[in-house]
Amino acid sequence: MQQQSPNEPRASLSVFDAVCIIVGIVIGSSIYEVPPLIFANVSGPWMGLWAWLLGGILALIGAFVYAELGTTYPRIGGDYVYLTRAFGRLVGFLFGWAQLTAILTASIGSMAFVFANAADNLFFAELGASEDRRALLAAASVTVLSLLNIAGVVLGKWTQNLLSVVKVLGLGGIIVAGLALAQPGALRVPAEHAAGPLGFGFAMIMVLYAYGGWNDAAFVAGEVRNVRRNLPLALFFGVGLITAIYLLVNLAYLLGLGFQGVQEPDAPGRLLHAFVGPSGSAAMHLIIIVSALGAVNGLIFTGARIYSALGADHRLFAWLAQWHPRLGSPHWSLLLQWAIALLMIGGVGTAHGRRTIDALVGYGRYLVNGMPADLSQLLDGQWENESGTLELRWARANQQPRFAVRRDGQVLVQGTAQVHADRLRFQPEPHDSPSSAPKIPEEWQQLLNGEWHLQEASVRRLVLRNHENQTWSALRAEIPWRQYLGGFGTLVAATAPIFWLFFLLAGLSLFKLREIDSDRERPFSTPFYPIVPFIFCLTCAWMLYNSLTYARWLSVIFAVPVLAGILVYWLSNKPAQENS
Structure with a gap:
């Protein structure tokens, strides 16, 4: 030290x-x-x-x-x-x-x-x-x-x-x-x-x-x-x-x-x-x-x-x-x-910044997994515009493709989706309690009615057009920004597990340091050792578990720049190792 x-x-x-x-x-x-x-x-x-x-x-x-x-x-x-x-x-x-x-x-x-x-x-x-x-x-x-x-x-x-x-x-x-x-x-x-x-x-x-x-x-x-x-x-x-x-x-x-x-x-x-x-x-x-x-x-x-x-x-x-x-x-x-x-x-x-991050994550995903082999795989995911989010989950193991419309964290309507060649149609399911069913905005009502032609379907953008020449467009949301209350809400939620992990390690360090520096003067000693630091570590572990449960796979994406620190650490220590 x-x-x-x-x-x-x-x-x-x-x-x-x-x-x-x-x-x-x-x-x-x-x-x-x-x-x-x-x-x-x-x-x-x-x-x-x-x-x-x-x-x-x-x-x-x-x-x-x-x-x-x-x-x-x-x-x-x-x-x-x-x-x-x-x-x-x-x-x-x-x-x-x-x-x-x-x-x-x-x-x-x-x-x-x-x-x-x-x-x-x-x-x-x-x-x-x-x-x-x-x-x-x-x-x-x-x-x-x-x-x-x-x-x-x-x-x-x-x-x-x-x-x-x-x-x-x-x-x-x-x-x-x-x-x-x-x-x-x-x-x-x-x-x-x-x-x-x-x-x-x-x-x-x-x-x-x-x-x-x-x-x-x-x-x-x-x-x-x-x-x-x-x-x-x-x-x-x-x-x-x-x-x-x-x-x-x-x-x-x-x-x-x-x-x-x-x-x-x-x-x-x-x-x-x-x-x-x-x-x-x-x-x-x-x-x-x-x-x-x-x-x-x-x-x-x-x-x-x-x-x-x-x-x-x-x-x-x-x-x-x-x-x-x-x-x-x-x-x-x-x-x-x-x-x-x-x-x-x-x-x-900013919206532009979030779209850029979505694009980078999307292209990174396709770089790892390869481009979609068919249209259904390309459509699978979440598509957002100012009115809300359209979530498409395509057929898996002979299951019927599903869709859901979300706004402000609430599911407005859900049901099945059908695609034939370049045609797309939505079949909403009746609400369990019609009297308490959320009101569906006019733009979404329009989307749920009739058949739509897939004018553009790419890694980033989805554009639909109906027989009345009306269009509906949205951008792919690789990261569920709205679900986590915006950009920084998403970022804080995704990095919380990392915060609590290091907080837990700080608590555990007290046990380790008492062992390796047993002769070091301690001007203040934690009372009721080891019970008090154990309670602190237990609290951190509980919060780590809850933050992981809340962030789910997001914590993996935002852990990438943190884990890149391993490479940076290796580079920062390489000259010293070579000279030793």
Whole structure:
């Protein structure tokens, strides 16, 4: 294990600075979006609040583990340092590579779009929704905050502190609104209420995602003053403060809206609207803007430290370890992180980018499997346009070809499909309950009526024409963007298994490091060892399983750039091996 690099910065972060990093990263958009999902799937309000408290307890258990790791190995880079020491250079490198190419940069882009959506709704609502405009806003936020961090650690931490304090004040406003609007019997459970089909397990998955990011303070351990004392304090106080805020905000939702009301979308917006009137919507957008910017800045600040630590150990990336002599920032790491985040914003945050990715995946699939031998194989798959998705599943083992029309995650109609030469006809099946059948838009009604001629059927595009010379067209969707709520929703879902895998390995590293560095001084020791780290590892394993179940085959596609890190690692170490 290398000693602290001369390129690493001097310790300049206080407990308050580290707490602001934790609060800024963790409290992003989940506290505004997931409470309806959580309370709809539990038996009552107290069970929902217990889920939030249990999430805080599990995060605190993880904080005990990271407090020992961070004080025993007080270098910048956090998990990169622990994994390298415990499992070798390759595992550490793959962690840093995964953060750079998928996990952390995807989180930066995702939170930048949360900011962009709120800013667009607040300042440009009269212009109508525009995904390209929101992509530009997201890119601008990442650019400005990256420049602020390049300008120096002091400016970066001041920005983080300001955003975190304003964020907490905004959440305090929501708490005040809930208490002021408290309804008699708000916590009463209606007799007809039944917990949703996904249950308490799903609620806990949502809660644990809402707590994600508290460990990022370990990435800056080498910059925390008096790290032996202050890093554990920051972790414990940060997690405790977040838990208290989450409990109070959810209690405010319940008191102000009632148990039934909190299960409906936009709980904070409706609460503030009831408290301050029409301006409540603008206030909610401002709170989300500050929350998102705080998360983006925190991720930018901490993420660059991982790549700097990686650069200090791997010759091919040595330039990432350089810190600007005057500004005192890892400028090359910040610039590379900025460039990849912008590529992700353009790639998955815009329709053109997603179509390009679909094309690349499609051509890659046909390159591996060969071009389709007949028309039915070419038609098989999902075809999307602005109105929704047409899913075609062709005959397998003498089964009748099937189709389904989906919109906003809902199946509008399904049935059988027939193709003869270049003619295509759909036969819808009657709905099980006609009275509750979803309304089918006119464009889809038109598609389901009559016979269609296959004017164009290619790897990328499907165009149909009927006898009235009307056309219907769609592009092949190799990746189900809509199913996972858009570009970054898909990207975060697909990379979540990688995140939880490395989180699990970080927990396991504590056991390994206690074995191989048994004589090393440990300023903080995890209490009730090995029970506490075992619970942490068990939680990570459970979340790894659930994230794989949710992402399914998507995790394989988005694991490709991560696994490419093995080749990059080999290239980065080849000169050293040849010279040895």
